[in-house]
Amino acid sequence: MRLPLAMKVPALVVTAALSAALLGACGDSTTEENSKSKTVSVEAANGTVAIAAPAKKIVSLSPTATEMLFAIGAGDQVVAADALSNFPSDAPKTDMQGMTPNVDAILNYEPDLVVLSFDPGTIESQLKKAKVPVLVEAPATSLADSYDQIQDLGIATGKKEEASDVVQKMTEDIDAAVKSAGELTERSYYHESDATYYSATSKTFVGEIYSKFKLKNIADEADTAGTGYPQLSAEHIVNKAPDFIFLADTASGGQTAQTVAARPGWNTIPAVQNGKVVELNEDISSRWGPRTVEFAVSVSTALKG
Structure with missing residues (x-):
């Protein structure tokens, strides 16, 4: 997160x-x-x-x-x-x-x-x-x-x-967002906190939201220090080939689906190939208040799209 x-x-x-x-x-x-x-x-x-x-x-x-x-x-x-x-x-x-x-x-x-x-x-x-x-x-x-x-x-x-x-x-409303996503199957994702590849594991607040949609977090096994917020490597992300990429660094980091696709080797990732790079509202995805519902809706929409 x-x-x-x-x-x-x-x-x-x-x-x-x-x-x-x-x-x-x-x-x-x-x-x-x-x-x-x-x-x-x-x-x-x-x-x-x-x-x-x-x-x-x-x-x-x-x-x-x-x-x-x-x-x-x-x-x-x-x-x-x-x-x-x-x-x-x-x-x-x-x-x-x-x-x-x-x-x-x-x-x-x-x-x-x-x-x-x-x-x-x-x-x-x-x-x-x-x-x-x-x-x-x-x-x-x-x-x-x-x-x-x-x-x-x-x-x-x-x-x-x-x-x-x-x-x-x-x-x-969060339960309704999960239900509206339809039949859920286990798919992988990468949540990007910033362009140096810091992420958030399933043990975090934001990770709990993703887990409700049965999404598998590629950051979990990389969190050897147990902080919940490991810094991944580009190689790890490319090798794990996530089905979805969620960008929480759109405003502060200027990251978009286009900048992600331009990263060396990232064009092989299914999320990039299938148009599943999701640009999140940075404020909503970084806070833990009532607008968490909107974050859950964003995830639901991405899974349905």
Whole structure:
């Protein structure tokens, strides 16, 4: 999976490993409500976080979290979002960077909640000193993680029912996309995260989507380090001759079906020969929010075509 665009490879591998550790440390979100203080406790990747709910002045430094917040109807509660939060179009995008956040810039918005996908240093501890709660919702490693994060944000914003509705609809729509692909047979694929051949295995969030369509990942056996995001060689890809190639580096890397076909030796790959090089929407394929449904539809469409 390509993580948010600011997380460039090979930093992606380090971030993914940290995210997996954080996610492994947390369980399902729980809520404890005190009628006097009106606080809720949310179990996120950074542990139990006490929030005065509903949070009404949220700073989101995660494009995925921004999409989730708007999807559950909490968009009006977001006062600022990072520079990569380009969806929906009315998100309050700023020049703040999620990977290199500035505490003073964040505090200028007087937030009552800050949402991060990654803490590059001491941002969480600095915000805690300012008595601002922080939710770290790390890059999801599975659909279950994504659903859990949506529920977390629902608890924090007073939109629990709406969050449950979003999760239910995502589940139903992804299942419908799989069903619409017709009879599924095992075929191979290569997911390209960037033009240096970093990929994502079946153990990742994006890999889980492909697995629902019974697609076999040619990156799995190459992941000797177990990061989930191995760097393949051109020789490996050509020798494995995938039936499909999915490009998640169309915008940042300028890759297209034509550039792939022009690579030495790649004209022998069935995906290239049969017109099965799929140009994905880079944002949708790198995030783990509600628009994952659109990613699943793209895969379904490719299999039917």
